[in-house]
Amino acid sequence: MRKRAESDAETYGYILNPSQKFLKALIEGLKRNEERYGYPSCPCRLASGIFEHDKDIICPCEYRDPDVEEFGACYCALYVREDREKDGIQVQQVPERRPLNKQQRAYNITVGDKTKTSTSTSTFSQESLDIKLRLHYCKQCGYVVFREDPPYTCPICKAKKMFAEIKTVTTLHGL
Amino acid sequence: MKIVKVSGKNNKHRVLVYALSTCPWCRLTKQFLKDSEIEYEYVDVDFCVEEDMNKIRKHIFNLGGKLTYPVIIIDDKILINGFRREQIKEVLGL
Structure with missing residues (x-):
């Protein structure tokens, strides 16, 4: 590890x-x-x-x-x-960047029982809770990934924020 | 829900920590409270059953907190997200 x-x-x-x-x-x-x-x-x-x-x-x-x-x-x-x-700057705990809808999606589902519980799902639309896998490509090197969100840094050429979406959507319902 | 009580000389406030057993920031928080001789209780949320996790999440949300561990709750009124040493010291009057 x-x-x-x-x-x-x-x-x-x-x-x-x-x-x-x-x-x-x-x-x-x-x-x-x-x-x-x-x-x-x-x-x-x-x-x-x-x-x-x-x-x-x-x-x-x-x-x-x-x-x-x-x-x-x-x-x-x-x-x-x-x-x-x-610079000898002491590392502090950084604020959570993970979007709330992803936290909500994860925590409302019980392991082994894939039914949603009632805790405040109403604040999120079903659409925001679905996993939408998309194709993204790096505008700098052409690397293609198939995932919900593109990586911040391209794992191949290390360019930052260079991904654009290729317009195809696959939705995984009810996970 | 397994609530562990850690005794300390300073028991002016009721201090509850929701922690993760795998998280070093949570360990630092517990250690800091212990070193400061603060009496506190803690729950390792990752060992809880789903029903208790839901209760804990509701408790955190009701106090306006986020699901960022450790969560330190003082007198069931003040909630601190994360290991914020200065903020904890200020609230506990250290």
Whole structure:
């Protein structure tokens, strides 16, 4: 787990959390989540246990790159911007960027019982709770992904915010 | 719901922490409260059954909070999302 994180940090030009104690706790949390859910979801977020609903919070989460760019660290602070360490700025817990409708979608569904509970679903339309998979392409290198939201950083050419949608929609109802 | 009580000399306020067992920020919060000798209770939400998770979410929403752990609730009135050391100190008068 740690090697994977180190390799990923190097690829994207980040460092892992400089506090060894904190880093150890994060890695342990990721391992525990991998054992529990079958995937290493963010140790600082509550996963639903349903892969389709937790995909965006599997480490490295979808929100890592914009969080590192804006706050100098990702949500759990596993990945840290190098200049933060150099400048000796203490890493703080960053605000949650995960959209509320994704949280709502994940938490309203019980593992093993895929019926929605009554908790405040009324504030969201069914449309916002469906998973709409779309094709996106990187305008810089042409890399194509099929997912709900495009990555912030292209995994191939590392261009930021360069994805455009290819107009095709697939909807997964009732997950 | 398993509520764990941690004793401390300072029990002026009722402090409840909703935490995740896997989250280092939640651990820091618990450690900070313990080091400050604050009496508090905590619930590791990831060990709760779905029914209790729903109750916890309702409790957090009713106090205007977000589902960002740790959630620190003081006297069932003031809610702090995340490990905000200074804010916790201010509310608890430390």
